Amino acid sequence: MQFAIEHRDAGSQARAGVLHLAHGDVRTPAFVPLATKGTVKTLLPAEVAALGYDIVLGNTFHLMLEPGPEVVAAHGGLHGFMGWPGPIVTDSGGFQVFSMGHGTVADEIKGRASQGAEREGAILAIEEEGVRFRSYTDGGERFLSPEGSMEVQAALGSDIALAFDECTPFNVSRDYTATSTERTHRWLRRCLDWHAEHGPPGQAVYGIVQGGVHEDLRRASAQAVAASGCEGIAIGGSLGENKAQMHEVVGWATEELPEDRPRHLLGIGEIDDLIRGVELGIDTFDCAMPTRIARHGMALVPEPDARWRVNLLNGRFRDDLEPILAGCSCPACAGGMSRAYLRHLVRQRELTGLRLLTLHNLTFVAGVMERLRAAIAAGTLEESAAALRA
Amino acid sequence: MQFAIEHRDAGSQARAGVLHLAHGDVRTPAFVPLATKGTVKTLLPAEVAALGYDIVLGNTFHLMLEPGPEVVAAHGGLHGFMGWPGPIVTDSGGFQVFSMGHGTVADEIKGRASQGAEREGAILAIEEEGVRFRSYTDGGERFLSPEGSMEVQAALGSDIALAFDECTPFNVSRDYTATSTERTHRWLRRCLDWHAEHGPPGQAVYGIVQGGVHEDLRRASAQAVAASGCEGIAIGGSLGENKAQMHEVVGWATEELPEDRPRHLLGIGEIDDLIRGVELGIDTFDCAMPTRIARHGMALVPEPDARWRVNLLNGRFRDDLEPILAGCSCPACAGGMSRAYLRHLVRQRELTGLRLLTLHNLTFVAGVMERLRAAIAAGTLEESAAALRA
Numbered sequence: 001m002q003f004a005i006e007h008r009d010a011g012s013q014a015r016a017g018v019l020h021l022a023h024g025d026v027r028t029p030a031f032v033p034l035a036t037k038g039t040v041k042t043l044l045p046a047e048v049a050a051l052g053y054d055i056v057l058g059n060t061f062h063l064m065l066e067p068g069p070e071v072v073a074a075h076g077g078l079h080g081f082m083g084w085p086g087p088i089v090t091d092s093g094g095f096q097v098f099s100m101g102h103g104t105v106a107d108e109i110k111g112r113a114s115q116g117a118e119r120e121g122a123i124l125a126i127e128e129e130g131v132r133f134r135s136y137t138d139g140g141e142r143f144l145s146p147e148g149s150m151e152v153q154a155a156l157g158s159d160i161a162l163a164f165d166e167c168t169p170f171n172v173s174r175d176y177t178a179t180s181t182e183r184t185h186r187w188l189r190r191c192l193d194w195h196a197e198h199g200p201p202g203q204a205v206y207g208i209v210q211g212g213v214h215e216d217l218r219r220a221s222a223q224a225v226a227a228s229g230c231e232g233i234a235i236g237g238s239l240g241e242n243k244a245q246m247h248e249v250v251g252w253a254t255e256e257l258p259e260d261r262p263r264h265l266l267g268i269g270e271i272d273d274l275i276r277g278v279e280l281g282i283d284t285f286d287c288a289m290p291t292r293i294a295r296h297g298m299a300l301v302p303e304p305d306a307r308w309r310v311n312l313l314n315g316r317f318r319d320d321l322e323p324i325l326a327g328c329s330c331p332a333c334a335g336g337m338s339r340a341y342l343r344h345l346v347r348q349r350e351l352t353g354l355r356l357l358t359l360h361n362l363t364f365v366a367g368v369m370e371r372l373r374a375a376i377a378a379g380t381l382e383e384s385a386a387a388l389r390a
Numbered sequence: 391m392q393f394a395i396e397h398r399d400a401g402s403q404a405r406a407g408v409l410h411l412a413h414g415d416v417r418t419p420a421f422v423p424l425a426t427k428g429t430v431k432t433l434l435p436a437e438v439a440a441l442g443y444d445i446v447l448g449n450t451f452h453l454m455l456e457p458g459p460e461v462v463a464a465h466g467g468l469h470g471f472m473g474w475p476g477p478i479v480t481d482s483g484g485f486q487v488f489s490m491g492h493g494t495v496a497d498e499i500k501g502r503a504s505q506g507a508e509r510e511g512a513i514l515a516i517e518e519e520g521v522r523f524r525s526y527t528d529g530g531e532r533f534l535s536p537e538g539s540m541e542v543q544a545a546l547g548s549d550i551a552l553a554f555d556e557c558t559p560f561n562v563s564r565d566y567t568a569t570s571t572e573r574t575h576r577w578l579r580r581c582l583d584w585h586a587e588h589g590p591p592g593q594a595v596y597g598i599v600q601g602g603v604h605e606d607l608r609r610a611s612a613q614a615v616a617a618s619g620c621e622g623i624a625i626g627g628s629l630g631e632n633k634a635q636m637h638e639v640v641g642w643a644t645e646e647l648p649e650d651r652p653r654h655l656l657g658i659g660e661i662d663d664l665i666r667g668v669e670l671g672i673d674t675f676d677c678a679m680p681t682r683i684a685r686h687g688m689a690l691v692p693e694p695d696a697r698w699r700v701n702l703l704n705g706r707f708r709d710d711l712e713p714i715l716a717g718c719s720c721p722a723c724a725g726g727m728s729r730a731y732l733r734h735l736v737r738q739r740e741l742t743g744l745r746l747l748t749l750h751n752l753t754f755v756a757g758v759m760e761r762l763r764a765a766i767a768a769g770t771l772e773e774s775a776a777a778l779r780a
Contacts, residue, residue, distance in 0.1 A: 039735060039742040044721060067734040071709050075728060083725055319461050331434060335473055338465060344457040345429060351741050352429040 001160070001204035001231050003262045003283075009381045013254060013281030016376035019262055021087040021159035022202030023079060026054040028262065029278045029376075031269060031369050032089060032286040033362060037062050038072075038082040040362075041291050042355035045084040051359070052366040055087040055159070057286045060152050061096035064144075065137045069155035077157025089286070090158035092149045092191075092208075095236070095267070097123065097131050098167045126166065128183065146190040154200050161199070162234055163191040165208040170238040177212035184210045185224045192228060206232040206264060209253050213240045218249055222256035233257055234264040235282075247276050254281040271300070271308040271368060275385050278372050290365045294357035297346035299324045300364035304389055312357070317343045330363040332356040391550070391594035391621050393652045393673075399771045403644060403671030406766035409652055411477040411549035412592030413469060416444040418652070419668045419766075421659060421759050422479060422676040423752060427452050428462075428472040430752075431681050432745035435474040441749070442756040445477040445549070447676045450542050451486035454534075455527045459545035467547025479676070480548035482539045482581075482598075485626070485657070487513065487521050488557045516556065518573065536580040544590050551589070552624055553581040555598040560628040567602035574600045575614045582618060596622040596654060599643045603630045608639055612646035623647055624654040625672075637666050644671040661690070661698040661758060665775050668762050680755045684747035687736035689714045690754035694779055702747070707733045720753035722746040 005017040019026040033040050033048060035056040040048045048056060058078050063069065075081035078088055100121045121136035130145030146164040153161035165184040168177050188207045195205050207230035211217030225233055235253045239246040250265060257263055262283045268274075269287020277285060290300060297313040301324065310324070320339040324332060332342060337356065345353025368388065375384035395407040409416040423430050423438060425446040430438045438446060448468050453459065465471035468478055490511045511526035520535030536554040543551035555574040558567050578597045585595050597620035601607030615623050625643045629636040640655060647653055652673045658664075659677020667675060680690060687703040691714065700714070710729040714722060722732060727746065735743025758778065765774035 037734070037738045037740060038731070039740050042741040042745070044725075044742065044746075066738060067708065067730065071730055071734070074709055074711060075731065081728075081731055083727055083731075318457065319464055321464060335434075337473055338471075340457065340461055341428070341465070341471055341473075344427070344461070348427045348456065350427060350429050351432040351744060352434065354741060355432065355745070356434075 007377045009376050010379065011382050012279040014278050014376050014381055015281060016373050023159050024054065024086045026087055027373060028283040029369060029372055030054060030284050031274065031365050032057045032284055034286060034288050034291060035082060038078065042351065042358045045082065049086065051362050052370060055089060056084060058088055058090045058156060058158060060090050060149060060156065061093035063156060064093060064152045065135055069152045073155040079157060087159040089160040090153045090156050090162065092162040092164040093144055094165045095167045097133055097144055100133060146187040147194045150191050150194045150199065154198060157200055158203060160204045160206055160232065163188045163205060163207045163230065165210060165236060168210060168212055168237050170241060174214055177214060178217055181210040181217055181221050184208065188225060188228050188230065192230060204231040206230055206234045208234045208236045210237040212238050213245060213249055215252050218252045219256050222253045226258050232262040232264065234266050236266040247280065250277060250280050272304065272389065274368060275388055279385065290361035291358050294361045295354045299357055300361045301325055312339060312343045312346055324360055328360065328363060330360040332360050397767045399766050400769065401772050402669040404668050404766050404771055405671060406763050413549050414444065414476045416477055417763060418673040419759060419762055420444060420674050421664065421755050422447045422674055424676060424678050424681060425472060428468065432741065432748045435472065439476065441752050442760060445479060446474060448478055448480045448546060448548060450480050450539060450546065451483035453546060454483060454542045455525055459542045463545040469547060477549040479550035480543045480546050480552065482552040482554040483534055484555045485557045487523055487534055490523060536577040537584045540581050540584045540589065544588060547590055548593060550594045550596055550622065553578045553595060553597045553620065555600060555626060558600055558602050558627050560631060564604055567604060568607055571600040571607055571611050574598065578615060578618050578620065582620060594621040596620055596624045598624045598626045600627040602628050603635060603639055605642050608642045609646050612643045616648050622652040622654065624656050626656040637670065640667060640670050662694065662779065664758060665762065665778055669775065680751035681748050684751045685744045689747055690751045691715055702729060702733045702736055714750055718750065718753060720750040722750050
């Protein structure tokens with residue numbers, strides 16, 4: 001992996017460049033659509049590329065359980081399996097494993113522990129060696145360790161593998177966060193050691209900064225991860241209870257990170273967070289938001305006061321003949337499809353409707369990222385960011 | 391509407407030609423994919439056209455309830471609403487209304503009448519004037535008459551409207567079928583009278599042959615419908631309890647029909663039925679099968695002994711690296727997607743998988759129809775039909 005920063009913004013930490021990966025180049029800053037289970041939901045690979053995306057994210061946890069790494073490996077890896085020839089990043093599975101744990105905690109509080117455990121799986125034990133959990137697919141006990149995660153990601157053959165970390169939730173103590181973050185650093189070391197010996201050629205490894213919302217822990221974690229020698233750095237875990245705190249926490253991390261290595265912000269992708277993240281020096285983002293809200297009938301629009309979205313299920317669109325967004329190049333808007341038609345499709349749970357909104361939302365996000373990249377190159381990020389936020 | 395028969399098969403009643411409709415030409419014999427609620431499920435209009443389909447079928451009953459004919463009419467009709475510029479046929483709504491009735495009968499037998507009525511709607515009364523039923527969308531009482539059906543189809547602006555008929559089920563008496571069929575003929579007269587005065591220019595009306603599995607009733611119905619002067623003729627209702635009987639019943643009808651008018655076979659589309667239907671002189675077919683079984687993980691393949699289908703959820707495909715069908719031009723097969731990958735997508739209920747199988751199945755059916763049309767033109771239908779059946 002090589003990361004070439006081509007432009008730096010004078011008024012912020014933003015930078016624009018190209019991430020050269022084993023399966024191609026990624027223009028940064030970039031949004032990474034989710035291909036959780038081996039497909040960007042509702043779309044074909046060529047469509048995702050045509051929208052202007054250079055890289056997608058596959059999910060180690062889900063693909064490990066179904067269809068299993070050996071099936072993916074038999075296809076020559078995730079690229080062959082899903083027919084996406086370009087760059088792929090895989091997460092470590094840590095987030096999903098630990099989300100199950102948090103789900104279980106929530107279930108216990110609400111007195112439905114066993115049901116939750118059956119339905120969603122559950123963490124059985126977090127040990128130095130790794131995490132023992134119950135699979136949601138067959139109820140069987142599974143174990144995931146740093147080495148195990150790297151082994152699965154090696155089988156998936158992604159361009160970027162993420163180190164296995166504990167994703168600490170918001171409502172844990174500072175002591176727990178500190179202890180967990182230290183263990184995440186030891187797990188990173190083990191990931192890098194395993195990868196040095198067994199990792200596929202050309203696969204880069206990103207370490208993950210944890211530390212919760214505690215400034216000293218975040219800064220220390222950023223320094224520790226940078227010192228590990230990993231090729232890129234992701235920022236994960238709890239980023240706070242509101243956007244102001246999230247932006248502050250991300251800023252603490254990026255201030256400590258080396259300039260020359262790429263930075264990924266995990267699971268963040270609301271439009272205002274993309275803009276602020278770019279200003280804070282983030283190079284890549286992944287998030288379920290654009291594709292997930294599409295399947296709930298919500299379309300992205302340039303209306304910051306409305307969280308950049310409009311709910312097409314709203315009755316006022318029943319006979320609205322206008323497209324979602326005039327001038328948008330997506331098949332729904334450019335194809336002259338009305339809000340009334342799209343509302344009808346979503347109300348009827350027609351897959352075509354979910355697909356059209358997915359295409360619209362990913363077109364919108366691609367446009368925002370393209371505009372941010374161009375603004376950094378042109379030295380006009382401040383004006384462009386202000387225009388996007390207005 | 392004009393129907394030009396260009397080729398006749400010497401060894402059967404098959405014919406090939408072109409149906410000239412208000413929004414374009416339909417090469418016959420043709421399969422008509424369902425766009426029940428205003429979309430061919432999972433697909434965009436341009437994709438349906440690219441597969442080689444000239445015409446789709448919209449559903450009067452469903453579109454009448456949601457979004458309502460006035461919403462569709464505000465888009466300039468169904469063509470504008472769904473963005474399909476080519477020919478459209480709309481059914482009359484009769485089949486859906488009477489299916490609800492039969493559903494209710496089944497529910498009563500199984501002791502779940504009220505639940506069924508709430509969930510799926512119910513027929514409240516069949517009268518000379520029309521049918522009173524309970525809507526499945528809001529539980530409200532609705533009324534559909536021959537004139538009402540034509541009025542909705544006028545608002546939808548389809549190229550072909552089907553007359554409102556009672557679709558008699560298999561398990562009714564000969565007396566009931568005779569009485570119902572007579573009423574269907576009176577309803578056809580009313581449809582034609584309404585249409586002559588109020589129908590949109592360029593919209594053709596097809597009458598529907600009923601008569602159940604009784605040879606005299608079927609032949610008499612075919613004669614009565616032909617005598618009504620309708621521009622095309624559809625064959626509906628119960629066609630029997632097995633394929634041999636279905637083919638016999640269809641044959642009785644087509645023997646009585648005038649040569650020069652197009653014939654549509656309602657709701658039939660299994661591959662062997664398409665082949666036999668063409669031999670019996672059917673020009674167009676509609677059926678949910680190719681698109682519906684796709685959403686259940688089944689792919690069409692040239693294996694008559696396996697009902698022309700393979701269930702990709704079968705465990706033997708877990709690590710099968712082959713495409714569904716070598717040489718197939720669909721995005722899944724031509725794109726090198728393996729049976730293992732498609733199985734994974736379908737198991738995970740990924741919409742991309744349902745879409746890929748929909749594309750495959752419609753590609754397969756389009757290929758069969760193209761082959762039958764070419765064989766009729768070349769005078770080789772007997773050999774082609776035999777090869778398809780082998």
